Amino acid sequence: MNYPGLWFVELLKQATGPADRWVMVLSGLVLIAVVARPEMVGKQVNIHRDNQLLMTLTLNSDSITQVAGRLGEVKVEVKAGRARLLEYRSQRLIGTRTGWIKNSGEIAVCVPCGILIQNNGKKSPEKTGSADKLYDGIAR
Amino acid sequence: MKSTIRPDLLIAYLAAAAVAAHVLEAALPGPGPWFKMGLANIFTLVAFFHLGFSAAAMVSIIRVVAGSLALGTFLSPTFFLSFAGAAGAVLVMWLLSLFPFKIGPVGVSILASLAHMASQVVAAWFLIIGHDGIFLALPWFLIGSWFTGLLNGLLAYTVLTRVAKHNTVAVGWR
Numbered sequence: 001m002n003y004p005g006l007w008f009v010e011l012l013k014q015a016t017g018p019a020d021r022w023v024m025v026l027s028g029l030v031l032i033a034v035v036a037r038p039e040m041v042g043k044q045v046n047i048h049r050d051n052q053l054l055m056t057l058t059l060n061s062d063s064i065t066q067v068a069g070r071l072g073e074v075k076v077e078v079k080a081g082r083a084r085l086l087e088y089r090s091q092r093l094i095g096t097r098t099g100w101i102k103n104s105g106e107i108a109v110c111v112p113c114g115i116l117i118q119n120n121g122k123k124s125p126e127k128t129g130s131a132d133k134l135y136d137g138i139a140r
Numbered sequence: 141m142k143s144t145i146r147p148d149l150l151i152a153y154l155a156a157a158a159v160a161a162h163v164l165e166a167a168l169p170g171p172g173p174w175f176k177m178g179l180a181n182i183f184t185l186v187a188f189f190h191l192g193f194s195a196a197a198m199v200s201i202i203r204v205v206a207g208s209l210a211l212g213t214f215l216s217p218t219f220f221l222s223f224a225g226a227a228g229a230v231l232v233m234w235l236l237s238l239f240p241f242k243i244g245p246v247g248v249s250i251l252a253s254l255a256h257m258a259s260q261v262v263a264a265w266f267l268i269i270g271h272d273g274i275f276l277a278l279p280w281f282l283i284g285s286w287f288t289g290l291l292n293g294l295l296a297y298t299v300l301t302r303v304a305k306h307n308t309v310a311v312g313w314r
Contacts, residue, residue, distance in 0.1 A: 005263065011294055012294065014297075015244065015246050016247070017247075019241050019242055019243040019247055020243060023243065023251060025246035027250055028286060031283050031286060034279045034282070041172055065217045085279060098144055105275070106276075116224070
């Protein structure tokens with residue numbers, strides 16, 4: 001019985017040797033692994049004002065941080081491993097409308113405020129662990 | 141089976157065909173920037189399997205330069221992206237030509253296509269965008285490249301097989 005598309009399989013069989021098939025399978029698996037890897041989600045967000053780094057927040061714990069923008073106070077909210085920029089004084093609210101950012105390299109920016117937040121793609125240091133790691137306020 | 145065409149003439153023919161495919165493809169609508177079928181690479185593959193790495197590199201360089209001159213993009217950012225992609229693909233072909241095991245047009249095409257896309261995105265990051273966020277899209281671009289590499293490899297195999305029947309070009313496995 002002739003199935004539609006069978007000619008493609010036949011051509012693939014003719015055109016490929018063992019080395020080609022290994023290349024197809026291995027490169028395909030590597031690509032799937034790269035797409036599926038969870039490390040694309042960064043765990044830190046940088047807050048910049050006028051291109052100067054003000055502070056770096058961890059995305060491991062929820063928080064609301066206020067920073068002084070050109071138009072007044074701007075809030076940076078961190079929740080469930082994501083961050084967003086909240087301000088309501090600029091005309092178009094582009095930074096606020098950007099919404100939550102969580103992937104490495106993503107930004108939300110309010111140009112009138114001069115505030116930019118960017119997920120820097122780095123993992124936050126563990127809060128507990130060996131002596132060369134960060135400690136919380138109680139442990140040290 | 142030996143070629144009955146002088147190698148320099150064959151390189152010229154393949155380069156001309158590659159430039160034609162390059163220009164034709166530029167006129168066709170595509171799904172987005174940096175994403176094309178790369179039909180011109182079929183002729184680079186034919187050059188690689190029939191004449192070797194040097195011929196493939198020549199066809200590739202002629203295709204990028206002559207294609208950009210024809211399109212009016214010579215020395216523009218587009219040219220440098222195209223050049224970077226071709227350089228990445230040619231580098232992979234050179235590495236594969238050193239390997240002792242036999243790999244066919246499909247395998248070479250897939251690896252060259254992946255290298256082509258990766259080189260282009262790195263060049264775009266370095267020359268134009270400068271933002272690390274571009275690498276978020278790279279895995280998806282590479283998946284597209286995997287499929288275009290497969291299709292181009294099959295087309296190159298078909299071309300090599302058909303031309304071999306006319307005693308003009310031999311199908312080789314490197």
